[in-house]
Structure formats: C-alpha cells, structure tokens
Amino acid sequence: MKRIVLIPLLALAALLVAQPPTTSWPTYHGDYTGRRFSPLTKINDKNVSGLSTAWSYKTGVGGGLKSTPLMIDGILYFTAPDHVWAVDARNGKEIWHKAFATKGGWHIGNRGVGINGNWLFFLTPDCQIISLNLKDGSERWRKQNCDLDQFYYGSMAPMIVKNKVIAGVSGDDLDRPGYLTAYDPETGDQKWRWSVVPLKKGDPGSESWPNEEAMKHGGGMTWQMPTYDPDLNLIYITTGNPQPVIAHANRKGDNLFTGCVVALNADTGKMVWYFQASPHDTHDWDSTQVPVLIDGEIDGRPRKLLAMAARNGYYFLLDRTNGKNIVTAPYTKPNWAKGIRPSGSPEPDPAKQPQVDGALVTPNQGGATNWPPPTFSPQTGLFYVSASRAFSVYYIFDPDLANPQGWGGTDRGGATLSSSVEAIDYKTGKIRWSHKWETPGGRGGLLSTAGNLVFTGDNSSNFVALNATTGDPLWHAKLTSGVSNGAISYELDGRQYVVVGAGDTLWSFAMKK
C-alpha cells in the first residue's frame, strides 16, 4: 500500500498558516489558523452530485462523535470519551482501538487528539492527559490535568505548539477557575500554566472582580481548541463563561478574562492581549468559539486578523497582533446588549440578565452558535457559521440572592425559530447570504473547500454540500444521525475524501470511481 511520508509537525508550523496540507489533516482545525478550509478541488460545485459513500466506520460507542479525526500517513485518529481509535483512511478498517476505564467526569463529548511525531495525546473525562504510541495505541505516560472532585473534566483536543502539548479544562458546576496548561510531550511535565482568572488582588484583570474569593472561583473554562500564529508566536485561546454561571450578584464587574479571546506567548504562557466578547456573562455563553486567523485586507492594507462568531450572537473581527477591535456586528438578533462599548465589546443590558421572575432572552443558553466549528474560505472571503435564533427565559433559582453558588438558576422553555448557515463578509460582518434549514435545530460543524463548497449537516440527518458563493444546496447524503462534528477533507492516492462524524459513525465520501 502506498504511504505518504509524514513531514514532522514542527516543520509544518509555517505551512499550517500559509497553506493547509492536502494529504493530511494534522490538527483539529486542519491547520493552525482554524479556517477549516481545504485547498482540494477534485470535488467541486460542478461535480459534487457524483459524490458517494466510500466507507463508514461504526464505533459502537453511544454519544455523538464530536471528535475531529486527525489524518496522518493514511491513518485517521479520533476519540469518544474514554476511547481512541486508529482507522485506515482509505477503507475505514480499524487498525487499533483503546478503551479506558473511567473514574467519572462528564462524558458529554471528546473533540479528539493532538499528534506530535510518533505520539498521540488526548484528554479523558476523568481529568487525565494521556500519551499513546501512534503505532499501536500503547500507553507512554499519563498525568492529571485537573481534579475530578472539583467537578472538572476533560473534553478538548490537545494542540501541539513548539514542542508543547497545550491542554485545557472543562467543568461548569462548582465555581472553579479555568486554566490552560503546556506539557512536555516526552515526559508530560508541566511547562507552563495560564490561569484564566486572576488569583489575587493586583493581578491583571483583578480590578474586574469584587474580591479575591469571587475571582478564585470565577470559572472561564478552556475547552475550545486554540489557534496559533507562528510568526507572532501567539496562541489564541477562547474562554468560557464566569461562575457562578447564572446568578451573579457576588461577581460584580466584567469578570476578566472569562468570555474572552486571549493571546498567549507560546513559550511562556503569559498573556499578551485580550478582547472580551461577553463582559460579565450571565447566560452560560462560553466564548469558546473558534478564533479564526485570517490574513486579509482592511481599507487597502494587509492585516493580520482574527474573526470569531460568538455564542452570544455577535461576530467580532480583531487585529490579532494587538487585540484591537475592527468590527462588532450581530449575526442573529440578540436582545441582551444595550450597546457596544468603544472597545467593541457589547454592553450587557441589566434587564436581560437572569431574574427571579424570568427574563426573555435571545439567544437561548445553547447560543447563536456553539462549539461546532465554523469555516473561512479565502476564495470567497466569507466566514461561515452554523447559527440558531432561539429564545428562552432565564431565571434565578438560588434563594441565597447575595451569595449564589454553582449555577444558581438556568433558562427554561424555549423556541428555536430558525437554524441556518450564515455567510458573513469577514471585513464588515455583514451577512452575504443565509441558508435557512426547513426544520430548525441543526448544529453541524462546517468545512469549506477550494471546490467552492461548504459541507455541513442539516437537522434531518443529511450531510449537505452548499455552493460556497451562493448558499444553494447542491448535494446531500442521508445519514443515520445528524452530523455531530466538523467535516475534514484529504487526498490519498489521488482521490479526495470528505469525512464526517454522525452519531456513532464516521462516514467517508469520495467521487464514484
């Protein structure tokens, strides 16, 4: 069998920003930019009607396959909570599968693995970071990434940057601080750890909390996969909501650096800049959406940009060298902000914060979008995001109004009025086209390709290809469940594949031979 020679990942660093690879999919996002754009054109808007199933692999493990497979040297590596698989990328045959006995932790999903050389890294729900041999899945080392007793858990896919394994934490139930850690890939020793929230008075951001007790328990989980600019040596990490999540009387202030995009020095883990998408969030709107790196042009000048469509309903465009805001624009119709600050952050409307008797809010807790990846096509200049317009009522439940803990309330009821793919002009934040699904509710991740296609899922278990320029649906395959991750694409032996997860099955599509 023909094998593609693997280029060492470190050497790929520059390539991963300039041009995503075509014969591999070496990181969660496909490259370091988070654009999830494939330059492959063999499958395109002219011939996509000939796309058909190449193979499928059923994991047999319940729960949606939320992992993005990494494809290296003809093999796909992917996960579910407590499980890792290696599957032949040409035919879907299992090469190895490892299952791990769990000690607990929320099994809500696992986004996948990070790979460095011959070694693979992943997080377990019960707070371990584990390194496996790529060849046979044998375990090399494991370290504790968080404390299960504190209701943390693991779900994100580690990212490899400059010989470091970058891993975040999940957990939203008991007022714990979020953090991001860099581990040595060889030994698992900690190289640096960045705390999302300040831990003592005087630390940067501490002015946005009422006291040390509040900031030390202030949340901000790090469960989205970061992006990275090798030229600037900056890691871009997005952070979750503050805690207590819904009832908020004991955390007055903006609650930095929750609900933010933060740029960290990759060598030291020190913060270089931040931008807050949701100051003092009270709606469980983690800002953990993908910070997409775009090398674009604004007012005729080439700029290093960062774009994010946040769960709170706003699209942001930033200068990624310094975090300065260029565009803030709603991409659904959020009703929770009463204006935009000079910094570009929306200003929360106190009336739309959760109330004892309820506040009618849009987006709902699920958000205008959520973790499923968006995509950016440099060909069309469009940022594509899976969007929902939904309302719900936010209540405060905790009778201890002055000192709530945990969540202290939630939203109830709700209606999703529409679900769509929104194609946003990255420069202006204006919607270029919107494709509404007939049946609302879908939340598929997205992939764009140089074949003028956008791949995603609708709410009727279809895997769909849209025309990237117009949004017209061009092709679909009926799957056994809704799309549950973001698709990837690669070329092997001259054949382009598109691979997507739905339910417990990984599906592969290619042109009929």
Add this chain to the structure above:
Amino acid sequence: MRTLWVCLVAAVLAGAQEPASVFQNVCGKCHPPEAVVTPRSRTEWQDTITKMVDLGAKMSPEERVILLDYLSATYAPGAAGPRGGRAGRGGRGGGPTLNGAPLDRHVVDPEAANRGRAVWVAECIECHGTSARGTDKGKNLIQSDMVLHDRYGSTLVPFLAKGHPMQSGRKSSALSKLEVADLSHFIHERVYDTLRGSPIFQPQQLLTGDAKAGEAWFNGAGKCSTCHSATGDLKGIGGRYDTATLQGRFLFPRGGGGRGGRGGGGGGGKQLTLTITPPNGPAVTGAPVVFDDFDVSVRDEKGEVHAFTRSPQLKVVRNDPFAMHDQLLDVYTDKNMHDMLAYLVTLK
C-alpha cells in the same frame, strides 16, 4: 415526480418499545448514557426534552411520552438510578451520577445528614453559615478542596483532630468519628444541593406581574384574543399548570408542555402542517415527517404518508399555528410577559 403512499401503524411501534431502549435510541444518538443522568424533576425533564427537540433530537410523540415517564422516574432527584453498581455509588441518597462527579465520591445518607445538621447547628453554623457557604467569620465549605476530597470524614477527621474553634467552646478533637462523618454527610448534601438538578434548583417567585395589565395586553396589543378566549380554550388554564410551566406554554407553545407530557396536549393539539401541491396532482396536507431541502413528506389525517422529492415545480406551504407566538417573542417586554402570567393564573 415520485410519490409514495405508505400506511403507518404508529401505535404498534409505541406499544413495542421498551423505555430503556427508547432512551438509548433517542438520547444515545448524541449523549452517552453517562451524560444524560443529571437528576431532574418531571417539569425539568419536560423542559430538557423540549430543548433537545429544539437542538435536533428526533422522537415520535409516543417516544416523547415514554421518555418523559422513564426519565422522570429513573432520574428524579434522589431516585435509585438504572444501573446497580454505578448508581449505588452515586450522589446524594445513593442516587444517580451528578454532573460527571467522580464515581468514587461521598454518597450522602439523608439520615446521617440530618444528624450532622444537629452538630452543624450546635458547633459550626455561626461561622460557616446556614448553607455552609461561609460568613465573615468562617470559610465557604462547599468550595473547600478539603471537603470535596473528603469521603465520610476521611479528611475532616484528621483536620478536626488537630483542633478547630467550635461555637460551644468544646474542643473539636472531642467530636467522635461518627459525629464528623455525620457532619461530612451534611456538608456534602449542601455541595450537591448547589448543583444543577438538585431539589432546590427550582423557580422561585414568578408572579410579579399585574393581572389587569396582562388582560389588557391579551385583548389589546398582544392580539391574543384573536385566536384565544379566557372563557373558551383557556378556561381554567390557571389551575392546570404550575406558574413556571404556564409561562413556558404561552411563550413557547410549539414545544412547551410536550405532547402528552405533564398537562398533556401541548399547543392545544395544534401542530405545524404543510400543504404540498405537485404540478400534476391534488394538494395534500399533513404533519411533516421529513422536511428538508431535498425531500418532503407529510402524514395526513388518515395516517397515510405522502412523500415527494423537492423541485421548483413542487409547491410547499407552511401552515404554522404558532407563527403568531413566534412573532410575539420579538415584541414582548419582560413586563408584558410577567403581566400575562399574572393574568393567566387568574383563569381558574
């Protein structure tokens, strides 16, 4: 043009389904079972199922009823849970797992927690507060790593043995191991009560509106009286639901209440229908079975399914009885919403 006529015998399907299988088949598509076990009241399960449907979960009306019954019974706060080994080690009162807590964790014995409450009131409450959340004089114990790592006194016993101030002036080392274990049960109960799904995780006072203003909105700006009547379809509605459910139902009738769920008949039996007109055939109207960019099929009143491939020549019209409710979501102020609730609860 392709037209298929399929007879459905839905009741057979419903009768044949085991609740646990429905749970696996419907919820298991997106969640492993471990993720679906936060204990919730029946009302909360109803809300959760509605939310899942909004997020794309697929289930028939019959499955929805089966699921609601199953989840409400199996995953109620303090329920036994479905799986012996795991559930037996679960959270408060031996219940199911709590939001991904460790399998090896302190399981609260309610009787021991009650005994611990007496120790708490006698020795701890002045500094650590009623709910163990601390005061100016003492730490928040539900945030204490030592408490979270404790199992039946494993960390508290050695800590208190070293000496810790107590209200009565007694030495903390004088507390028996059993008393400390009871205290541990009481404090862990406070921790678990903080979590989503706990018995205290419920709406409080929702009735803050002005019933008269609500009535005026109902008959005036809200245009509710165009379709509804306080003495007709809504007669007695204030007595049929708790206030939180009632609020959900008038705001979000499409999903609120659930078909056959608590109170039953969500949306008054109304549902979205489609009228499909092929270029060379009669129009058919029915509830959507499949409705996407490529295919559309409806189940008509007789239970027959009519399926079509979509094309520009195939006319599809939505008949949405909830369209006005959807539009109102952009119109309501929170005051309108509170006033409407205050008015509707008077319709007894």
